[in-house]
Amino acid sequence: MEERLFWIGITMGAYAWATKRWRPMGKLDDRKPAAAWHALFYALAGFALTLVAVLSIESRMSPSASGLISIREVLSGLAGAAALGLWGYWSGWTGGAKAEKRREILAEDLEWAETVFSAVLLAAVLMYFVVQAFKIPSGSMESTLKIGDHLFVNKFLYGVRIPFTKKRVLRLRPVGRGDIVVFQFPTDDPNEDHCGGPQYGKDFIKRVVGVPGDTVEVRNGAAFVNGQKAVADGHVQYLDPFRTPKPLLSFGGDEYQKIWEERQLDKTLGDAMRDNFGPIHVPPGEYFVMGDNRDRSCDGRFWGPVPDHYLKGKAWFIYWPPARIGSIR
Numbered sequence: 001m002e003e004r005l006f007w008i009g010i011t012m013g014a015y016a017w018a019t020k021r022w023r024p025m026g027k028l029d030d031r032k033p034a035a036a037w038h039a040l041f042y043a044l045a046g047f048a049l050t051l052v053a054v055l056s057i058e059s060r061m062s063p064s065a066s067g068l069i070s071i072r073e074v075l076s077g078l079a080g081a082a083a084l085g086l087w088g089y090w091s092g093w094t095g096g097a098k099a100e101k102r103r104e105i106l107a108e109d110l111e112w113a114e115t116v117f118s119a120v121l122l123a124a125v126l127m128y129f130v131v132q133a134f135k136i137p138s139g140s141m142e143s144t145l146k147i148g149d150h151l152f153v154n155k156f157l158y159g160v161r162i163p164f165t166k167k168r169v170l171r172l173r174p175v176g177r178g179d180i181v182v183f184q185f186p187t188d189d190p191n192e193d194h195c196g197g198p199q200y201g202k203d204f205i206k207r208v209v210g211v212p213g214d215t216v217e218v219r220n221g222a223a224f225v226n227g228q229k230a231v232a233d234g235h236v237q238y239l240d241p242f243r244t245p246k247p248l249l250s251f252g253g254d255e256y257q258k259i260w261e262e263r264q265l266d267k268t269l270g271d272a273m274r275d276n277f278g279p280i281h282v283p284p285g286e287y288f289v290m291g292d293n294r295d296r297s298c299d300g301r302f303w304g305p306v307p308d309h310y311l312k313g314k315a316w317f318i319y320w321p322p323a324r325i326g327s328i329r
Contacts (some may be wrong), residue, residue, distance in 0.1 A: 004055065006128070008048045009121035016113040019106065032104040035092035040087025041109040043081040048116075050080025091284040129160050132183055132205065132313065135270060138297065139204060140291035142326070144180070145237050150320035151328060153182045155313035166309035175287060175308075177225065178233075179208045180328055181291075186306050187263065194266060195298035205315060206299050207235070210288030218277035218301065219292060235329075240295045246276035257281060266302035277301045287311075 019028070028034050054076045096102035096200060110290070127133075136149040145151070159171030175181065183206075185199040192200060210216040214225050220243050223230040247269055249256070259265050260280050274295070283290045286305035291297025300306065315328045 001178070003124075004051060005120050005124035007125055008051075009117050011044055012113045012120065013117040015041060015108055017119055019110045019113070021296065023106065029099065029102070031093065031096055033103065034096050034106060034180060035089050038096070038105055038109060039085045039089035042091075042114065042171075045112075045116075046084030046187030047077040047081035049084075065081040110272055115302055128163075130156055131316070132182075132321075134205065134315070136205065138151055139296055140206070140293050141180070142296075143237055144207075144292045145315070145318075146324070147325055148321070149318050150247065151318045152316045153313040154316040157314050158308075158311055165190070166307075167202065168308070175208055175211060175311065175314075177211055177214075177230075178210070180205065181287075181289065181306075182312045182315060183306050183310045186310045194263070194303045199303075203312065204289075206289035206291050206297070208287050209290050209300070210282040212282050212284045212286060214288070215281045216277075216288050217277065217278050217279035219272075221260070221275045223290065234329075235292045238295050243275040244272065247272035248296060260304050263304040265304070271302070276287040278325055322324030 004098075022028055028037050050074050054240045077198045092102075092105060098107055132155055134151055134153050136145045136147055136151070139147055157172050158169070160177055161168050161169030164233075184206055185202045186202055187194075188195055189199055190198060190200040192198065209223050209230055210225055215227070217224045221238060251259070256265075256278075257280055260278075262284060278290070283305055285308045287308070288300045289306055290299045290301065317327055318324045
């Protein structure tokens with residue numbers, strides 16, 4: 001969402017800049033260019049409003065939908081732009097018969113463009129760097145987090161990520177074992193399939209079990225970190241009454257580690273490693289994550305580690321529904 005808001009803000013800012021530049025030059029004085037310029041403002045507004053509306057609907061229908069802009073969003077946005085653009089041209093033409101009225105119409109458009117530019121850009125910056133809303137899309141974190149929980153994600157705790165880079169600055173504290181984190185699925189390949197389909201660009205939420213340098217293993221469903229049983233603190237739940245047997249492997253050691261790091265373990269073993277996994281070593285700058293609902297979570301056991309630059313932040317506070325309001329542990 002923050003990327004969309006950013007570009008909406010930039011577009012409105014460009015419209016405001018062009019209006020301020022061209023109006024004193026007299027390029028928008030005549031009736032036809034004034035109506036066309038008014039139509040452009042309406043078209044931009046129509047595209048933005050439709051885009052946000054469709055995104056809101058899609059996120060409710062499929063909360064785990066990709067963060068990439070969809071064809072439905074583009075087509076709907078263009079339809080909204082065309083509809084409001086035509087309305088804008090008609091209203092600008094009919095209402096701008098007199099020069100004074102044309103100046104009033106364009107001045108009002110400019111004021112709105114500047115307002116949207118400031119407000120939307122500020123919202124985008126806050127969502128990118130400070131805090132972001134997130135909706136729980138699946139039951140993989142039950143019973144800690146339930147499907148439909150709305151929460152805020154603290155995006156500055158682990159440091160501010162510099163846009164278009166993998167670097168972070170101003171890190172307040174490192175990622176710790178037990179932290180519940182939101183992250184973009186760790187792949188750059190749109191065609192890579194895991195958990196039943198492509199996950200590229202989607203946001204996931206899991207609990208950190210292993211940090212860089214840890215040795216992690218799952219035995220009979222229980223996670224062990226550096227040889228010690230991981231402390232669950234009542235968060236972990238198991239729904240199946242039985243544990244799957246340890247798979248018979250024709251490989252192990254370094255080859256197992258390599259296959260896991262390359263996110264190929266699920267393609268090699270299916271879900272046979274659900275209850276008996278590893279041991280693996282968490283690589284530098286990466287994390288091993290699992291869902292609290294261990295029998296219903298497609299997580300790091302299946303598709304490998306999460307590099308630091310994919311992290312978006314730490315799950316912070318449930319704000320909806322009212323009965324669930326509170327901090328997250």
